[in-house]
Amino acid sequence: MVNNQKIRVGVLGSTGSVGQKFIELLSNHPWFEIKELAASEKSAGKKYGDAVNWILPTPLPSHIKNITVKNCEPNLNCQIVFSGLDSNIAGEIETTFAKKDYVVVSNSKNHRMDEDVPLLIPEINDNHLELIKHQAYGRGMIVTNPNCTTIGLAIALKPLLDNFGLESVNIITMQALSGAGYPGVSSLDIVDNIIPFISGEEEKIEAEPLKILGQLTSGQVQNAKIKISAQCNRVAVVDGHLECVQVDLKEKTTSDEIIKAWKKFNGEPQRLKLPSAPTNPIHYFEEENFPQPRIHRNIDKGMAVSIGRLRPDTLFDFKFVILSHNTNRGAAGGAILCAELMKAKGYF
Amino acid sequence: MVNNQKIRVGVLGSTGSVGQKFIELLSNHPWFEIKELAASEKSAGKKYGDAVNWILPTPLPSHIKNITVKNCEPNLNCQIVFSGLDSNIAGEIETTFAKKDYVVVSNSKNHRMDEDVPLLIPEINDNHLELIKHQAYGRGMIVTNPNCTTIGLAIALKPLLDNFGLESVNIITMQALSGAGYPGVSSLDIVDNIIPFISGEEEKIEAEPLKILGQLTSGQVQNAKIKISAQCNRVAVVDGHLECVQVDLKEKTTSDEIIKAWKKFNGEPQRLKLPSAPTNPIHYFEEENFPQPRIHRNIDKGMAVSIGRLRPDTLFDFKFVILSHNTNRGAAGGAILCAELMKAKGYF
């Protein structure tokens, strides 16, 4: 694809931590090209390099530095906008953009539970994209990426649901600092410490997988009938959410069968060889002390889910440990994969 | 009590991390006086100050520095020995001391499950001390202190068991580094990381509470009939184990009733005003993000259990968060409290 044929994209909330991750991942994207960066009033009008407090190890590309930041208004010269907006303003802005014919792919929570908005994990529910037909945005549309913790969990659950049926899921998380944005968690709250609470997080994890794993019937998603309980903790890890999970299955099975189901799991992103797709959505580790955040978070471009320690449980059928990268797979990377799927499926 | 009337005590495994904590806590003890320090071959014969790599913030008292370390053989001039021995040698050595008429109070796992050995948490099962009568050690005896994670858990569970009945308990831990001893966990394994595995720990947590919470009938402990599932993680916290717990109760109740039960809970150590007893064994916090290890681990001399976030659960009846200090309440401090109880009850 010649460079000037790339699809023009913009980033809303481009100076925030999710916005920066969007820029990092889109900078050398084979299909998409960053043409517009939008942010709040106080950044608008400045060169991006002057407006941003760039916190990522990857150097800020120089052609990005010189882009002039605009307001989050629908006069951007691009086809897709990736939204990393704060949830207290994201809802309305994203609606405005969709109404003006933009393809909105959002990492914010606001529209996730809208009846006509796909809550999309491309490996799991690509067929939910049909919901877009029911949207009232003309040529515009809104697609959302789930909560960072939900994504790793839902990918691990999907093969269990498909192969053995799923009754209930218990999850306790140890979540990374980057999940709270920047400046986010004060260092005085987390060095030599744990915070056993993340505002609003448990509710999202208990609700979102039901929609993602739901069936699309007559243009509506019927939520999966699974009981989920979540407890969330913030720990002193930079990137990578670790989750201790227990499940009750509908059918009896063995650890070997489960591992086999995980290993062979893949979906449309793998079949379509989408640029951001992991080769294998799930990596299973036999080592008794794996996965670990610092060691495994970047596997397969940070887009795969690592699982380990599967074993029978005394209260549930099985227990195991999940790790997934919360800003790659769990935020910007996941949203870009959504856009790639939409492009490949001809949605724009 | 005049100084020379204090009870003479010794510490086995005195140079290790638990041994050091014993020394710290016994240095100004009103009833006990350190007279003997024993350790492995390579320390024996040296002044303690030369043998030890003292890792505690409390300065090593100078009268302790000059004690000559002896071998772990039953020729120590003391009545009680506190054992912080490594479990690969503790079993036999402790038996040898008991046979030679020493009172052995051990933090090691070896004798915990012996039929005639109390697995003692003084607030919970002081009556289990009667098991000592069945020991075949003459005037000697062995009493054990439970696993560091078990202690916080069992104290939180006891009021639930007594007031509402207990069906099942699910626990996921985030455990401090000091629980692994010294040098213990490599810094390269834990900075910016979590290890989702602690060897042998889950098994102990699933088994020990059943004995501790069991009924003493005809000189035997009948294990409590509770199903427990445990998952353990090591995190970058110096001291203080945090535990996410879920419970199914036999009777319906409310959060208010449970909090009331926790707040009024106390036991023999409080009634007898034992020197190491916390004023309140349980502190309940209303703040939604408490308890936290660095903030609350030292409450009530590090001997109390902090609880917070009690709320109804979707899979179990209730869920909540526990914090307890793993080397004070959970190791040396707990063992010393056992010895205080035994003294107050006339066991020696």
Next chain:
Amino acid sequence: MVNNQKIRVGVLGSTGSVGQKFIELLSNHPWFEIKELAASEKSAGKKYGDAVNWILPTPLPSHIKNITVKNCEPNLNCQIVFSGLDSNIAGEIETTFAKKDYVVVSNSKNHRMDEDVPLLIPEINDNHLELIKHQAYGRGMIVTNPNCTTIGLAIALKPLLDNFGLESVNIITMQALSGAGYPGVSSLDIVDNIIPFISGEEEKIEAEPLKILGQLTSGQVQNAKIKISAQCNRVAVVDGHLECVQVDLKEKTTSDEIIKAWKKFNGEPQRLKLPSAPTNPIHYFEEENFPQPRIHRNIDKGMAVSIGRLRPDTLFDFKFVILSHNTNRGAAGGAILCAELMKAKGYF
């Protein structure tokens, strides 16, 4: 002293991190009693327990919780105000209080370099209190506590200056997170990282010791003639600033002589047995890897300076390592010691 004879004190900026430390240290003070808490507009009128986000491990005393926070205006019912105000507002407010006859003891930088304001370290320059006579505040007065890093440094330097003369001082710091206040440093900036820059800090360290170590002549402080160079780094340590120091002395001497000078050093706080005074202002460690922040910061109530690793240097005469607690000795504790000295000397 009967309770109702205690001196009534207030805290300005009482909800901030330094303000909280003042409250912690003053809660059971034998001479002072907290009667007033003042803070910004948005806290004024609330109960302190509702206004503050209490971040200290020591529980907030209940009688403090119920004090109603006032504005920082000079209508407080107390004799002394301790100021933990932010430096962008501290200067004017403190002047206003002094003019209204309050004794102002400030931890803020604003008045530190005023010609007529003592920059006080009670062990070093108690005679600088005479500057107060030259203040134009009537019965009111302002005394300041130096920068947190300066304090440890100046205490270590004073015996060198007095015994051997001091030419030049080179200092590289590794400073704790609590020095930046709360929320202060973002966790994403410091986990697995170092920030080699602290705004304005190097300038303070290069200037303040010259005034502190200066001679009072005819009512004026003549700055000490020492050349100082400072480089400052922020590290992932909760409390305790570590400083690598090199010095050129005027006279030749030996390590033994220097250690002797440090060990015998003390001042008015020790002679007067002030309540917050450390028994020994300086603790010297022979261990090659001491002092360390987590191990030694709380020595002598966190009010002593720990020194170690003294050895000859190839570029300077000697080099060594200093540790001092930045919020006890370095902020609130140091300021309270100043007030104790002033009381003992009859300044109020």
Next chain:
Amino acid sequence: MVNNQKIRVGVLGSTGSVGQKFIELLSNHPWFEIKELAASEKSAGKKYGDAVNWILPTPLPSHIKNITVKNCEPNLNCQIVFSGLDSNIAGEIETTFAKKDYVVVSNSKNHRMDEDVPLLIPEINDNHLELIKHQAYGRGMIVTNPNCTTIGLAIALKPLLDNFGLESVNIITMQALSGAGYPGVSSLDIVDNIIPFISGEEEKIEAEPLKILGQLTSGQVQNAKIKISAQCNRVAVVDGHLECVQVDLKEKTTSDEIIKAWKKFNGEPQRLKLPSAPTNPIHYFEEENFPQPRIHRNIDKGMAVSIGRLRPDTLFDFKFVILSHNTNRGAAGGAILCAELMKAKGYF
């Protein structure tokens, strides 16, 4: 180059942390191919995958897993051996290999100061390779890579020496955990802490740059006449040594001139486009709070040195901050670059 034409290499001490880094960096090397892995008695005979506790985030390549580990004896089927041996055994083993015609490129300290052994930083002293002619090892030879801290320092100093002359250098380090190997530093010694001491490190930093920056005259290295003072600290950073440096220059100059000298600095690795060479050996940052370990350590494959905060000093002429990756540039990566230079220059 066809695969079977690659140069066969072996790694001594292959299971250690430096050995693992060698394997990581050599796994896809365009010129070298790992054919032999050697380690201690207790690993010899095992498959490498079974013998090693692999601690790196990069997955262990499967073709490496199946290599059978051999003893460190000179019967390996390869031309070059990279040595990551522990210094208490490295000296003799390396000599043995050199005598048996192997090219030994070592990261250990043992032979660094041998008169006839190059202490090589390819950008600085490639001409020191001539020393090899004076070695008495027949076709074999020994070349050494400097200490991890020395490398970053020497690269920063070289342009200063060449352009302005260098009188003296003062350096205080904050060194990463990976520099101590595995398990290395206990987590209990470093979480919420700093250790102001690293055994033997200051001596190496004060000595090694003198040889590296020395002139080769009549087959001998004349040490550079520079006075160096070093103080070393261990901090809770995984990778990347940060160094606060002060220098006295022979000629007066400006910050701008120095930055210009750093930016244009390069050497043989850049001219020869060696595979492991950084594009620019030195990156200078204008931001007042850069460089930082977590952000900048991986710049240019972890093979470049990052510098920032250059400013005039009160005691020296200038001060600045250096960061370099201690296991890439500072250990295995640096040694591989040495071998690449030797190959390109025809030494084997």
